[in-house]
Amino acid sequence: MIRTADSRGADIALDRLCASYRRALYHYARASGLGPHDAEDAVQDFFAHVLGQDALKTLQKEKGRLRAWMIRSFNNRLTNRREHRTAQKRGGGVEHVQWEFDSVEMEFTRHYRVGQEASLACDQALALPLWEKTLLRLDSDDKVQKRPEIYQALRPYILHGWPKNTPPQSEVAQQLGLSVNALRVRMVNLTAKARSIFSEIAHEDLDPLIPDEDVEHLWRLLR
Template identity: 35%
Template sequence: MSLLSTNEGFPETSLTLVRRLHSTDDSLRAEAIGLVARRYWLPLYDFSRRTGMSEPAAADAVQDFFHHIVSNVDGFANYDGQQGRLRTWIITIFRRRLSSSIARQQTQIRGGGVEHVSLDFVLAESSYQEHAEQDQNDPERAFDRAFARQLWQQVLDSLRCAYTYRQRLTVFETLQPLILCEMKNQPLSSVELAEKAGLPSIVDFKVSLHRLRKEAAHEFQRLVQQMVAGDDWQEEVRYLLRLVG
């Protein structure tokens, strides 16, 4: 169970997510598809661009994929949660649709097709350009890396909300760059960072940083467990964190 509160109400395990994706209850299914879309649409765009597609073609391919998932009740019928990573299943289906040229034959209104999910392709292109030099010859690893960044950003957003609620936003903003980094890589000393964060001592600084790292780890694990069945989530956490770091 997560140490952080969340307003999303999303399932805590991959099996719960699969049940909701297969649900005949439109609201539960829409909620689950919305979760998947938010996590995967930007990595799919990044993957499309790295396979040589133009900006408009990549946007159309991603939109077509989610339009297909939303409009077909059996869109997730072949995924039962026991077949491995949802991420692997999604990229496999996406590649099949690209190879069949469906994405290039159907053009959807960008930003539509997935209710309540903002598909900002200007943002997606900016993200792609920022990281274009990474994994230049390995689109699938770039997809994994983009997915890891998406998950990590969700962790940071949840932590920011939690620390704002606790009236400790300054602490979070000051210590957040240290979650995955060592002190030796920071331009400021521990004393200077403690002062910047409004913490009274080095001890408080160390305790606060330890707590923040622990909370981030718990939240990241929770998100990964939503997407990976069984004990594989531990290996997945280690792999994705390497990509984030």
Template identity: 25%
Template sequence: MTSWERTPSPGAIRPLRSGEREDGENFPHTPPSAVLGVRDTDPVKRERSFVVLAQRYWKPIYKYIRLRWRTTAIDAEEFTQEFFLRAMEKNVFAGFDPQRARFRTFVRVCADRFVASYQRHRHAKKRGGGMAFVSFDFGAAEIELGAEREDALTIDAEALFEAEWVKSLLQSAVAWLREDCVRKGKGVHFRAFELFHLTEESERPSYEAIAEQLGISLGDVNNRLVYARRHFRAAILMALRECTASEEEMNDEARIVLGASF
């Protein structure tokens, strides 16, 4: 894993302090809710929304099934693929009721129900092939599962699902920030963020060390970190808006990811 792919802890990205300002740069556009989009009458919009949700949840679901149901990697891959295929075909996610649970809890419960049912009917003819419209890198997920948790088969599966959901969200925000900074010619901004937030805490360099390494002043280090943190936070909120059904749910999830100070 390269350093930029490491996931910063949620609490590491603090809100701006009084006096810190926007710098005029554009933030990520505000996307529509994919949770609501799966109910759209337009089939193209429904599929697009489903793809967003599948990309966000496939890895937490795969790892959850692997541990909760004590399956082999091959079975967990089959269950995950089939779960999302069935969810798309039957428009399962359109049945979400935000008054009863968070969407991520709803997805996990749906996966449990699916696996329990599917295991009872595995004699039925299996479909061939995968999901052409979204790629699931199960090999990488399995490697992560082993590398992250040597005791993976003894930990609480629900806790892992929650942690994996947060990790997936943060990693997507890191990837967006990196690409956005490169596109705007602000590679130094991302590099400062990478050095300070994506380095192991025990090895995290000081502002002085970052300034020396990047050949900029201490004030520039602070300014570039302010920029990167602000945009990273915006990217998280963008991703959360896609996979929640209401402003209230989005804010509740943001407090979990960004901390009580959100």
């Protein structure tokens, strides 16, 4: 458990913050040109600094801009590391959290596009787990599961719509006993529900005060 001078609730909040941002900041470091080992060390160093120096106190002035604060602070930390390569690593002796980054490196390799800006690589890594959790909530939603066959037919197309290389909507609608218009209405409603859940999870995992435009930015990255 990560410890601060605050309550256990604050400890849990910091745990969630670290879990939500560590893979995204790793993507940022890799997209900035660091190799896997240096990127891993940079993330460990950053969170040691955040926890050891209680740097999150500065967030009181951010008014819900945690995502921007994290990226800016991490970038500043990377700059400082480059300028002080001989300084003691990982927070000057502060005990740091040990994480395994093998799966995060595989994820980065799978999703990174050559030339992609580091901030976009970071945001994409923030958005992907939000979408994964969104699907899990949809999968367990009682209202959605009233007609599970309809949900399963529409689930692959929530983000990107109906592609041309799939069975036509008329064929799928007939199989489900729906009109084409009814199928399209179901698709619109399901997408809206997914977008709402996505926003809820962003507020839970990234920042309780995350601005709507930031959530929309992350949603558009997926689409």
